Amino acid sequence: MKILKKLILGTCLMSATLHVNAGTATVTGNVTADNDFIVVHSQGSVNNVVHRGAHGSQWKKIEEFKFAVNNSASAMESCSVSVIAWGDGSSAQGFAGIFKGDHTVYTGSGVFRAHQSDIASTGWAQSGGPNAAQITTLINAQTSLPYTMNNGTVASGTPPWMALNFPLANVVNTKLFRWIWSTSNKSKRTYSVFTAPCGKLVKPESVAVSMPGEHFQCYNVEKADRLPEETIMIADQFGRTKAVLGKPVLLCNPSTKIHNKQEFKMLNSKRHLVCYNYVKQNKVKSQNLLINNQFAPDNIVSGQRELFCVPSSKKHVRPTRPRPVEEVAVLKPAKLNRINN
DSSP: OHHHHHHHHOEEOOOSOOOOOOOEEEEEEEEEEESEEEEEEEETTEEEEEEEOSSTTOTTSOEEEEEEEEOSHHHHTTEEEEEEEEOOSOSOOEEEEEEESSSEEETTSSOOEEEEEEEEOOSOTTTOOOOHHHHHHHHHTOOSOOOEEOSSOTTTOOTTSOOOOOTTGGGSOTTTOOOEESOSOTTOOEEEEEEEEGGGTSOOOOOOOOOSSOOEEEEEOSSOOOOOOOEEEEEETTEEEEEEEEEEEEEEEEOOEEETTEEEOOSOTTOEEEEEEEEEOOOOOOOEEEEOOSSOOEEEEOOSOOEEEEEEOOOOOOOOOOOOOOOOOOOOHHHHHHHHO
């Protein structure tokens, strides 16, 4: 029985403290835009410009940069990465880029959402661009509109742009790597913004937690008597069932554990668990669950009930040794004759 084997080898891991350590993930970007761009990392209401275009009208030079993202689960809920690009009134506006964290997103893959504003664009990124208030307005104005894709691919050369070689292009589907813009109306001299949620780039940090309670080490039971057949009612968060228990198959001892140089002492040395298998029970609906303990979070699917455990006492019993058979003296014939005479 697979679940039983896992229980035999496993320990229930719980203690009295909660550990949550926020971490960071690094994102690498390759971006160019006709004519210029800035990259904004938004965390909640805070918008941080993590890169400004350095080449201005020489947009054919691919710009590579890195920045850090807080990948705690709570921070990821309000985190996004945006490219704000601006046009000069030309009909040849385009943005092409790749961002790589734990996952990779790129223009043409369907991840970015676009918005073209009415805020007039002025200057180059390194010497101008939208001010802080305008950046906030642009980020907040994001809609769920998809962008417009230009024909051809970045690698093959999309008119009127030449073929370009991005350092991160080996981690994308080059057939989908396209020049994009926020609208088919490219003659507007305004800022456009393209946004992707951080969750598309980095995975939330897996944070192990500790819960209050006892630790148990479990052993299989090799010899045991079956219970008299008696129907009982059992209820938990997954439902209720009428059940008949069979025999004890698992014994769990309260335990002390040392993990990451931290000792979790035994809380009650006299309370053990004895787990019985089921002879009869009702079917139970499977549940999709997220569990977490001192080792790591995990997504699991619960199955049928396997064991029912009850608090129990335990006493070591010395085995009774069989009494040795008394030796019978064997007399030699000469000695036997003297006795008879």
